[in-house]
Amino acid sequence: MSLSRPYRVALNGYGRIGRCVLRALHERRGRGGLEVVALNDLADLASLEYLTRFDSTHGRFPGQVHQVDGGLSIDGRCLTVMRSATPEGVDWASLELDLVMECSGAWHTRADGERFLAAGAPRVLFSQPMASESDVDATVVYGINQHHLSGSERLVSNASCTTNCAVPLLRLLDAAFGIEYASITTIHSAMNDQPVIDAYHHEDLRRTRSAFQSVIPVSTGLARGIERLLPELAGRIQAKAVRVPTVNVSCLDITLQTARDTDAREVNRVLCEAAAGGPLQGLLAYTELPHASCDFNHDPHSAIVDASQTRVSGPRLVNLLAWFDNEWGFANRMLDVANHFLGIATTKNEHA
Numbered sequence: 001m002s003l004s005r006p007y008r009v010a011l012n013g014y015g016r017i018g019r020c021v022l023r024a025l026h027e028r029r030g031r032g033g034l035e036v037v038a039l040n041d042l043a044d045l046a047s048l049e050y051l052t053r054f055d056s057t058h059g060r061f062p063g064q065v066h067q068v069d070g071g072l073s074i075d076g077r078c079l080t081v082m083r084s085a086t087p088e089g090v091d092w093a094s095l096e097l098d099l100v101m102e103c104s105g106a107w108h109t110r111a112d113g114e115r116f117l118a119a120g121a122p123r124v125l126f127s128q129p130m131a132s133e134s135d136v137d138a139t140v141v142y143g144i145n146q147h148h149l150s151g152s153e154r155l156v157s158n159a160s161c162t163t164n165c166a167v168p169l170l171r172l173l174d175a176a177f178g179i180e181y182a183s184i185t186t187i188h189s190a191m192n193d194q195p196v197i198d199a200y201h202h203e204d205l206r207r208t209r210s211a212f213q214s215v216i217p218v219s220t221g222l223a224r225g226i227e228r229l230l231p232e233l234a235g236r237i238q239a240k241a242v243r244v245p246t247v248n249v250s251c252l253d254i255t256l257q258t259a260r261d262t263d264a265r266e267v268n269r270v271l272c273e274a275a276a277g278g279p280l281q282g283l284l285a286y287t288e289l290p291h292a293s294c295d296f297n298h299d300p301h302s303a304i305v306d307a308s309q310t311r312v313s314g315p316r317l318v319n320l321l322a323w324f325d326n327e328w329g330f331a332n333r334m335l336d337v338a339n340h341f342l343g344i345a346t347t348k349n350e351h352a
């Protein structure tokens with residue numbers, strides 16, 4: 001970090017990801033290098049305070065949360081709270097920010113991002129992959145390509161939770177065995193874009209169905225997202241996704257046709273070694289224990305390889321399972337990317 005003060009960050013959208021970002025930073029206890037100074041959401045202050053304090057998935061907030069003068073106090077530090085549905089409804093410039101983290105999911109295009117910049121946000125980090133690659137200056141999967149950032153970008157995407165899980169694994173396995181083709185199924189916990197019981201949805205008939213009564217196939221941009229990060233695999237990946245009736249933690253079921261013969265022991269050895277050291281340490285984990293998904297609630301890794309589920313059929317058809325906390329792992333990557341991005345951006349400005 002190049003500034004003597006923490007980087008000043010605002011959250012636009014304070015739902016599952018926005019709240020996890022704030023809390024993950026709090027749980028890093030000063031090791032974050034960032035300070036959330038403001039948030040903007042459509043909800044009233046009492047609800048924002050309440051859902052910060054009490055979280056059905058991650059438990060009670062480990063600190064003091066109060067309403068103060070129309071804002072939110074977290075362990076005595078005051079956050080400005082705003083309630084605007086549009087980027088220009090907030091005077092971002094007056095907050096003297098280094099970054100807005102866009103966590104509402106309401107904005108998808110470069111034109112949307114530019115509305116934040118025009119309203120005084122110096123840079124925006126999106127908590128989702130954008131509609132097309134040209135909608136941002138860079139899409140980052142931490143551990144893979146953050147070093148490609150130059151510091152001059154203003155609109156950056158943190159990709160998706162599934163991309164953050166898949167890309168490190170695919171890059172490792174491609175380097176070790178060569179990937180000829182891959183087919184990936186995301187088995188994802190329910191999200192707030194699904195109703196609790198059947199209700200109308202204007203775009204997607206499947207999303208009219210109760211999240212807690214069915215396994216529901218949904219569309220996914222995972223294959224496209226992987227190809228943005230690993231263009232050498234373009235045209236060789238297919239993906240599908242199902243939502244399942246759990247509240248958090250998801251997994252990827254990955255099937256690969258490899259270019260050379262291998263076996264489950266060798267595949268697991270490659271993944272185990274990558275988790276133990278090197279650039280993916282702290283991002284990739286490896287376990288041989290008999291787990292269920294809830295064991296990974298509040299786990300900050302991008303991917304946890306479940307070695308007990310690795311299968312190799314014939315010498316070249318590899319199948320593996322990797323867990324990820326779709327909320328907590330991704331929120332931690334938002335912080336990692338923000339820190340890295342702001343580090344080089346502010347160094348660049350100082351030397352300009």
Ligand SMILES: NC(=O)c1ccc[n+]([C@@H]2O[C@H](COP(=O)([O-])OP(=O)(O)OC[C@H]3O[C@@H](n4cnc5c(N)ncnc54)[C@H](OP(=O)(O)O)[C@@H]3O)[C@@H](O)[C@H]2O)c1
Pocket residue numbers: 012013014015016017018040041042043084085086103104105106127128160161191192193326327330
């Ligand atoms: N949840 C995950 O596991 C996960 C993982 C990775 C990435 N993401 C991505 O992160 C984004 C947010 O997902 P989420 O799960 O956190 O959704 P969420 O829980 O629904 O949170 C979104 C929040 O933003 C608010 N909001 C909606 N429109 C807004 C606007 N125009 N301005 C300000 N706030 C607005 C929402 O308010 P209302 O509820 O009143 O609409 C809600 O409080 C999505 O793009 C999602 O794809 C989610």
